[in-house]
Amino acid sequence: MRTRPLKVALLGCGVVGSEVARIMTTHADDLAARIGAPVELAGVAVRRPSKVREGIDPALVTTDATALVKRGDIDVVVEVIGGIEPARTLITTAFEHGASVVSANKALLAQDGAALHAAAGQHGKDLYYEAAVAGAIPLxxxxxxxxxxxxxxxxxxxxxxxxxxxxxxxxxxxxxxxxxxxxxxxxxxxxxxxxxxxxxxxxxxxxxxxxxxxxxxxxxxxxxxxxxxxxxxxxxxxxxxxxxxxxxxxxxxxxxxxxxxxxxxxxxxxxxxxxxxxxxxxxxxxxxxxxxxxxxxxxxxxGAGGSPTASAVLGDLVAVCRNRLNGTTGPGESAYADLTVSSMGEVVTRYHISLDVADKPGVLAQVATVFAEHGVSIDTVRQQGKDGEASLVVVTHRASDASLTGTVEALRKLDTVRGVASIMRVEGE
Amino acid sequence: MRTRPLKVALLGCGVVGSEVARIMTTHADDLAARIGAPVELAGVAVRRPSKVREGIDPALVTTDATALVKRGDIDVVVEVIGGIEPARTLITTAFEHGASVVSANKALLAQDGAALHAAAGQHGKDLYYEAAVAGAIPLxxxxxxxxxxxxxxxxxxxxxxxxxxxxxxxxxxxxxxxxxxxxxxxxxxxxxxxxxxxxxxxxxxxxxxxxxxxxxxxxxxxxxxxxxxxxxxxxxxxxxxxxxxxxxxxxxxxxxxxxxxxxxxxxxxxxxxxxxxxxxxxxxxxxxxxxxxxxxxxxxxxGAGGSPTASAVLGDLVAVCRNRLNGTTGPGESAYADLTVSSMGEVVTRYHISLDVADKPGVLAQVATVFAEHGVSIDTVRQQGKDGEASLVVVTHRASDASLTGTVEALRKLDTVRGVASIMRVEGE
Known part of the structure; x- marks a missing residue:
């Protein structure tokens, strides 16, 4: 095993970050054996340096996250700050200064994933983010x-x-x-x-x-x-x-x-x-x-919580460290298929619609006609009358969201429809 | 993307193998994009060469698996023969001749995993086997x-x-x-x-x-x-x-x-x-x-079936091919913890025991005494009498398997216990 440790900079030391730091200490031997080299916490960037952080050497704590990721000797930056900025700039700076990155930042990845992947690729570094989706669940x-x-x-x-x-x-x-x-x-x-x-x-x-x-x-x-x-x-x-x-x-x-x-x-x-x-x-x-x-x-x-999220972060940390020791990187962004991303109107599913209607003959026929005119096929209808008012619950067959929206707009215009109480999609069948 | 294809030798072309070959053909473009180079089916070793195999070029089919893995130009050997031999010898031969291996062979991995991992490591090759456990489930x-x-x-x-x-x-x-x-x-x-x-x-x-x-x-x-x-x-x-x-x-x-x-x-x-x-x-x-x-x-x-198992095999194939292009290997065997593997007697769990007993006073007291003497604490007892016979259902608290075995042996010796109808462990609580 290599004896020179891999250096880790931790950005953020809240619920997740403190758990990452704790496990890095308590499970140091296991992590070293699994990576093939020890990992060392080289710095922890926080907002409130005065807060006592059990188990973390105060000498490692800094408020200058930028200086930490620019040090040049950092192997992996673990970003658990969340939010768009300063996380985005810190991550790109980390790549520029030779570090790979493990992030738990779903908002940032969703908004700027492509640019971050490009930056990682440009510098030949890893960007891993298992913790960004569904906490500890490997996904x-x-x-x-x-x-x-x-x-x-x-x-x-x-x-x-x-x-x-x-x-x-x-x-x-x-x-x-x-x-x-x-x-x-x-x-x-x-x-x-x-x-x-x-x-x-x-x-x-x-x-x-x-x-x-x-x-x-x-x-x-x-x-x-x-x-x-x-x-x-x-x-x-x-x-x-x-x-x-x-x-x-x-x-x-x-x-x-x-x-x-x-x-x-x-x-x-x-x-x-x-x-x-x-x-x-x-x-x-x-x-x-x-x-x-x-x-x-x-x-x-x-799907959340300090420990589960830390588990996902540390799994990524082990993978990124192994890649680094092997002089390689894991799979980057894969967007080659470049499929069209359609809007909601194109989605096809089933619907459960509750209508408040007048309790008189012919209402169902009127409502059914509107569905038919919009090409939405009805699976079941249930009518319940009460005090001159009635409710009509319609469950449709599969139809596009655009057709359903058109149907509902037309239903609202019917004199006999007092209101659309709820529209709920039906999935998983 | 690299244009020279990676060459794959398929050992076995049954339910799983034929599905692997089919997907390699139908999804060739996707696999190439995800790997970074095309993959080519370079040979298929089978037992019955005369069988018609739809979609597989008959020129690729051979009965000489050994010659196939010894060719020297094979990048990855996919072993879906199953059983110990000839699979074991073919896999080690593959490593010796420069190929990495993807296997779905649980029996072989369970019996000789350590030796196979050692052979892979010695030759700097990958041994992947996601399909060996729980089919398509990533585990x-x-x-x-x-x-x-x-x-x-x-x-x-x-x-x-x-x-x-x-x-x-x-x-x-x-x-x-x-x-x-x-x-x-x-x-x-x-x-x-x-x-x-x-x-x-x-x-x-x-x-x-x-x-x-x-x-x-x-x-x-x-x-x-x-x-x-x-x-x-x-x-x-x-x-x-x-x-x-x-x-x-x-x-x-x-x-x-x-x-x-x-x-x-x-x-x-x-x-x-x-x-x-x-x-x-x-x-x-x-x-x-x-x-x-x-x-x-x-x-x-x-957990099984041709397509799901093929999915797991192909996931491994993509990973192994990527590693090969990067000139690296994935994680090998990790046995550093070297913990003691204890026998069943050390297992601690709960038990559900059904006894056929004589339907007379004092039986429960006798039975309970036997449990107590062996240090097995009783959670619940249910007695049911019928025609002079009775059944006694005992659910225990957590106890070692050794204690439970001792208890059952002693129970069998009681005159009032006609038989032990069933012993079932209770898990997942």
Whole structure:
């Protein structure tokens, strides 16, 4: 084994960073044996240097992250700051100064992955980011390497633990959205400002990353259709139960049936209780992958948290260090397929639509005509009358999102339709 | 991209091999783009050359596998013959003649993995075998690479599709073992001679491979305790149901709580219905991995079949070809931890024991005394009397297998114990 250690600079020492530093110390012998050389924590860039960090030599702590990545003797920079800047500049500076990079930064990778990969490639360095998607669950590596000889057609997953916790709570207790969110906040599963999670921004970033890798095509964050889960109601869950379904916030990356284009989207959806994703509880994540040869695979585990994320970071660190010792790099960006990324209108799926309608004869015929005129075929209809008002629940066959949108616009114009109570996609069948 | 192709020799052209050849042809452009050079099927060694093989140039077919691997211009040998010989000699010959190897051969890897890894290392070549365990499910790569920075404590999995199909059928229909086996055979899930599957030999080979990788320790096939599932009865399933459990044939690789030793075993076991492995249906496989930092991960998918296995083989092929172009090799055997592999007696778990006893006062006291004398603490007891006979179902707390064995021997000597109807371990709690 080489005795000269590989030097690691840690950018950020919060929940994830402190766990990375801890494991680097406690598991130093194992890491050295697995890499073939010891790894040494050479510096830790933080915002608040005065904070006591147990187990970290205060002499390593600096507030000057730029100087740290510019030192020139750093082998690997571990970036766990998050956000776009200064992370982006620090990562490119690291490449320029000879370091490879391990990052957990989904927002940055989703927004600027192509440029960062280009910078890594230009300098012959590695950029690894298993921790950016679904925490500890090995997902990037299986998609990028294990399935490298296969053709992935769909990635369907629960990639945000906060929203899964909230939806699971609503499902199991009948609580409304706000009540379940309050509990998630109290238990530390949701942040004080939960926007990134509940509005689907976090999941959309992960969907962009997953779609890019799965389809060997650049998928920008803007390409991902995004709909949060704040409008999901207890009534929606009752409807889902009647259909033998539950509701999950899903990230769905799909190849069109003709193979020529792909889509990526994040939205709440009903899925059958028999689907493996339906039983993913609490803050867990799970991702279903469908490919030509392998068929259906599922990857399940904790999607967030300091330790799980640190596990993913350290797995990447070992790989990057091994590559460095071998004088090589791992697989970089693979975007050769360059497929068209279609908009949401092209997505084809099924829909569950609840309408508030007048309780009088002929309404169903009117509604059914609107569906037919827009080429949306109806699977089932259920009518419930109450006090002169009635609700009509329509479940469609597969139709394009554009056709469904046209249908709903036309429905809203009918005198007999008082309102569209909810529209929910039905997936995983 | 390099234009000179990498040459692949395929040993075996059965269900898996023909699928590997087919995908190499139909996905040639994708494979070339992902590898960075085209791959060419340079030869196919078969036993029956006269058989028509659609899509394979007859000029490539040979019965002389040895001459094929000795050609000297082969970059990668794909071995999908199975069995010990001639596969072992062909693989070592391939290394000697400059080729790297992708194998799907669990029996060979479990028996001679160390020697094969040594041969690969000696010649600076790769030995990859993702397809040897759990078909298409990425498992070797996640354990060996994604979790390289973590400490794996347990691998608990359903790694044999045939037995899972049979047990699932028994569970869902109340059928007995023979009836369920007959159905599995009729549907092609079980071979004419099902011994390797139902007696746990296949799962034991996979357990040895998984334990070796998970614990960075050589685990020989002989180190794996093995108990088949032919004795599992419909009555066992009724008992399991009463406990809120089902029965699965599990491969379990565990680190002892003191961290100094490991065990590997294959046997039927009760697991709670709430455990994710309980809902693995039909011929699917799933493996649960528990580690210090990542927590609980699960990997699920088709565990066998031509296409899924070919997917795993081709993923390895892409990786090995990339390594070759980069003039490097991937991670080899990692056995540095060299932990003690303990025997079954050291395994600590819970037990479900059904006894046929005389229906008279004092029997429970006698039985309970035997458990106490052997240091096995009882969790619950259920007595059922019928026609002068009674059954006693005891569920224990955690105890060593050695203590349990001693207890059962002593129970058999009691006059009041007519027989030990079944002993089943309880896992996954």
């Amino acid at each position: 990037i590596r299986p998609l990028r390497e294990s399935l490298a000889g296969d053709k992935v057609n769909r990635v369907l997953g629960i990639v945000n633990g906060t929203t899964n916790f909230i939806l699971d709570k609503m499902d199991s207790t009948g609580a409304g959205y706000q009540e379940a969110l309050d509990e998630a906040t109290a238990l530390g599963y949701a942040e004080a400002d939960p926007t990134a999670d509940v509005e689907g921004f976090d999941a959309a970033a992960k969907a962009a990353i997953l779609a890019g890798i799965a389809f060997h095509t650049r998928v920008r964050l803007d390409d991902v259709y995004r709909e949060g889960m704040t409008e999901v109601t207890a009534a929606d869950f009752r409807s889902a139960t009647e259909m033998g379904c539950t509701i999950k916030l899903l990230a769905i990356c799909e190849r069109a049936r003709d193979g020529a284009s792909v889509t990526a989207r994040v939205h709440p959806a009903m899925i059958p209780l028999s689907h493996p994703l339906a039983s993913v509880r609490g803050a867990y994540n799970a991702v279903f992958v469908e490919s030509d040869a392998a068929g259906q695979l599922m990857f399940y585990g904790p | 070797i790569r996640p354990l060996r690479e994604s979790l390289a920075g973590d400490k794996v404590n347990r691998v608990l999995g359903i790694v044999n599709g045939t037995t899972n199909f049979i047990l699932d059928k028994m569970d869902s229909t109340g059928a007995g073992y023979q009836e369920a086996l007959d159905e599995a055979t009729a549907l092609g899930y079980a071979e004419a001679d099902p011994t390797a599957d139902v007696e746990g030999f296949d799962a034991a080979a996979k357990a040895a491979i998984l334990a070796g990788i998970a614990f960075h320790t050589r685990v020989r096939l002989d180190d794996v305790y093995r108990e088949g599932m032919t004795e599992v009865t419909a009555a066992d399933f009724r008992s399991a149901t009463e406990m809120g459990c089902t029965i699965k044939l599990l491969a379990i690789c565990e680190r002892a709580r003191d961290g100094a030793s490991v065990t590997a075993r294959v046997h039927p076991a009760m697991i709670p219905l709430s455990h994710p492995l309980a809902s693995v249906r039909g011929a699917y496989n799933a493996v649960f991995v528990e580690s210090d930092a990542a927590g609980q991960l699960m990997f699920y998918g088709p």
